[in-house]
Amino acid sequence: xxxxxxxxxxxxxxxxxxxxxxxxxxxxxxxxxxxxxxxxxxxxxxxxxxxxxxxxxxxxxxxxxxxxxxxxxxxxxxxxxxxxxxxxxxxxxxxxxxxxxxxxxxxxxxxxxxxxxxxxxxxxxxxxxxxxxxxxxxxxxxxxxxxxx
Amino acid sequence: xxxxxxxxxxxxxxxxxxxxxxxxxxxxxxxxxxxxxxxxxxxxxxxxxxxxxxxxxxxxxxxxxxxxxxxxxxxxxxxxxxxxxxxxxxxxxxxxxxxxxxxxxxxxxxxxxxxxxxxxxxxxxxxxxxxxxxxxxxxxxxxxxxxxxxxxxxxxxxxxxxxxxxxxxxxxxxxxxxxxxxxxxxxxxxxxxxxxxxxxxxxxxxxxxxxxxxxxxxxxxxxxxxxxxxxxxxxxxxxxxxxxxxxxxxxxxxxxxxxxxxxxxxxxxxxxxxxxxxxxxxxxxxxxxxxxxxxxxxxxxxxxxxxxxxxxxxxxxxxxxxxxxxxxxxxxxxxxxxxxxxxxxxxxxxxxxxx
Numbered sequence: 001x002x003x004x005x006x007x008x009x010x011x012x013x014x015x016x017x018x019x020x021x022x023x024x025x026x027x028x029x030x031x032x033x034x035x036x037x038x039x040x041x042x043x044x045x046x047x048x049x050x051x052x053x054x055x056x057x058x059x060x061x062x063x064x065x066x067x068x069x070x071x072x073x074x075x076x077x078x079x080x081x082x083x084x085x086x087x088x089x090x091x092x093x094x095x096x097x098x099x100x101x102x103x104x105x106x107x108x109x110x111x112x113x114x115x116x117x118x119x120x121x122x123x124x125x126x127x128x129x130x131x132x133x134x135x136x137x138x139x140x141x142x143x144x145x146x147x148x149x
Numbered sequence: 150x151x152x153x154x155x156x157x158x159x160x161x162x163x164x165x166x167x168x169x170x171x172x173x174x175x176x177x178x179x180x181x182x183x184x185x186x187x188x189x190x191x192x193x194x195x196x197x198x199x200x201x202x203x204x205x206x207x208x209x210x211x212x213x214x215x216x217x218x219x220x221x222x223x224x225x226x227x228x229x230x231x232x233x234x235x236x237x238x239x240x241x242x243x244x245x246x247x248x249x250x251x252x253x254x255x256x257x258x259x260x261x262x263x264x265x266x267x268x269x270x271x272x273x274x275x276x277x278x279x280x281x282x283x284x285x286x287x288x289x290x291x292x293x294x295x296x297x298x299x300x301x302x303x304x305x306x307x308x309x310x311x312x313x314x315x316x317x318x319x320x321x322x323x324x325x326x327x328x329x330x331x332x333x334x335x336x337x338x339x340x341x342x343x344x345x346x347x348x349x350x351x352x353x354x355x356x357x358x359x360x361x362x363x364x365x366x367x368x369x370x371x372x373x374x375x376x377x378x379x380x381x382x383x384x385x386x387x388x389x390x391x392x393x394x395x396x397x398x399x400x401x402x403x404x405x406x407x408x409x410x411x412x413x414x415x416x417x418x419x420x421x422x423x424x425x426x427x428x429x430x431x432x433x434x435x436x437x438x439x440x441x442x443x444x445x446x447x448x449x450x451x452x453x454x455x456x457x458x459x460x461x462x463x464x465x466x467x468x469x470x471x472x473x474x475x476x477x478x479x480x481x482x483x484x485x486x487x488x489x490x491x492x493x494x495x496x497x498x499x500x501x502x503x504x
Contacts (some may be wrong), residue, residue: 001193002200005275010208013418017277035157042164049171050189052272053281053310056182057171080466101278107172111324112278118421120277144411 005051016123019097020135021048021059023128025067026092027139030085030132035070040143041067055107062103066096082133090129097121187312263454264494270487271315274388280323280419282306282487287314293496295452297445300490303458303481304445308492316492320484321423321459325415330425331446332476334410334437377469394425411446414459414478422463425476437465443478452497 001021008018029037046058052059070092077084098121101112117148175182268286286292288311296308298318306326310317319326412428425443441462447455464477 002196003204005197005272006201007204007208009273009275011211017275019277031209035154035161038161039157039164042161042168045163046171047189048275050186051193052276053279053319054276055172055175056185057168057175060168060171061165064161064168089420097277100276104278109325111416112418114418114421116418117278124277 001047001051004048009110013127014119014123016120016127017095018127019124019130020131021045021063021087022066022093022096022124023131023135024139025063026070026089026096026128026141027135028069028133029070029092030073030088031136031139032071032143033074034068036143037067037071038064041065053108054104058103058107059100062096062099066092069095082136085136086129086132088133090125093128094121094125097124166322174184183310190312264291265491266292266492266494268316268490268492270490280320280326280416280484281309282318282320284316284318284490284492285314286492287312287316289313291494292316292492293494295497296495297453297457297493298311299457299493300482300487302483303460304453305482305484305487305490307452318490320416321414321480321482322416322419322484323330324416324418326423328414328453328459329446329448329451329457330412330414330443332410332412332425332428332437332462412473412476414443423460423478423480424473425462425478426473428473428476437462437474437476439463439465449498454493454495 004020008020011018021044025037025041028040031037032040041148042060042064045063046057048059049056050064056061070088073080073085073088073092080088082135098117101114101117104110171182266286268284270282270289271285272283274281274283284298292308292311292339294311296307298305298307304321306318306320306323308316309319321328410428412425414423414425416423428437439462443456443459443461445451445453445455445459447453458481460478460480462476463479466475468474
């Protein structure tokens with residue numbers, strides 16, 4: 001999260017911020033399945049909520065749902081390669097980025113539901129697809145002894 | 150295996166429920182969520198500081214690659230602008246001071262009478278769906294929720310969250326931001342209203358020489374004069390019965406005064422410019438032209454004191470009926486490059502917390 005609020009906050013390709021927290025949740029889902037992914041996503045989201053200005057708990061629910069969606073991937077592809085997983089992470093990230101303004105609208109912050117969210121989701125998906133193969137070993141290492149074991 | 154799965158499902162349900170409870174508490178304005186955020190910040194700030202130091206070379210390299218041409222172009226442009234404005238700044242400062250003195254003499258609110266705190270922008274919101282910046286001044290410096298924030302150019306936003314040594318500023322472009330503003334239309338653009346009685350009276354009383362000096366612009370916004378310092382004046386030489394004295398009365402010419410109409414400014418996100426709605430399409434106000442300045446309207450219920458420059462009209466979209474036009478606004482403050490801001494220690498009545 002330190003990288004999210006510093007490095008990725010400054011680097012904004014096409015004016016869109018890379019979402020490492022969404023990436024982490026999606027990777028957790030793809031690597032360990034829906035249940036572990038959802039728990040990881042909810043916890044990551046709760047931490048992320050503490051630095052956001054949106055209502056506390058909103059990012060938690062969104063990242064939990066994102067990881068759950070990503071966790072559906074192992075049900076469809078049994079022997080997946082690294083690029084299959086990267087595409088699954090990209091799709092889940094796009095879903096997460098679209099869910100976030102919708103969730104904001106559901107709690108009364110409706111101004112963010114615009115056509116722009118699709119452009120944002122596309123850019124975030126592409127960035128996360130590139131970063132996913134780098135982050136997956138990190139996710140395996142961090143969650144190995146905690147939620148999984 | 151099924152026991153582990155049941156345990157995980159219970160964890161998911163518990164965490165989801167916790168999130169929903171937190172959302173409810175936060176939307177109700179509960180203090181507990183602020184405490185939680187503050188406590189998390191105490192532990193997270195050092196980590197963030199270390200991450201910032203580690204990633205700074207990468208971040209600098211990225212900015213060097215992507216923004217080099219833009220920075221050099223901007224540098225040239227700024228040099229030219231500084232040269233143009235150096236002379237005008239002295240005259241403008243004198244005019245603003247005069248305006249503030251006049252307003253103070255008449256018991257009207259001025260920005261000079263409001264204390265302010267300078268702050269540095271230390272971070273942006275790490276989300277694509279909020280328009281906030283973080284500044285390094287908080288409740289220890291007297292900053293409170295609702296206070297307007299401006300930079301050297303004009304209004305930037307308002308304080309939405311306050312911690313002891315930092316605050317969160319919601320920018321004008323955030324869709325949740327709304328503010329009462331005034332559109333100052335040029336008198337030339339307004340439609341004249343013919344009033345036979347008034348014209349008859351005027352013609353019978355105005356007799357001798359009348360001189361209307363052209364207003365001297367003291368701002369780089371066309372048609373805008375800060376405060377009321379350069380209102381056009383009409384000088385009427387009135388003949389009186391005492392032959393040795395010829396006193397001169399100076400009265401404002403109402404027909405040449407800038408016409409003001411209020412509306413509501415609303416942010417629309419980073420990719421779209423803010424708009425002003427609910428402008429009354431009154432005949433006296435006339436046609437609004439691009440370039441007309443927008444300033445805060447003030448008033449007891451307004452979020453900001455009067456006459457803070459917000460921007461200029463960039464596009465006017467007329468609507469049928471009495472709904473009035475929609476104005477798109479070019480903000481004078483460059484929200485993408487905020488470094489230092491000033492917080493006016495003015496808390497609107499609507500934002501004050503009742504004890």
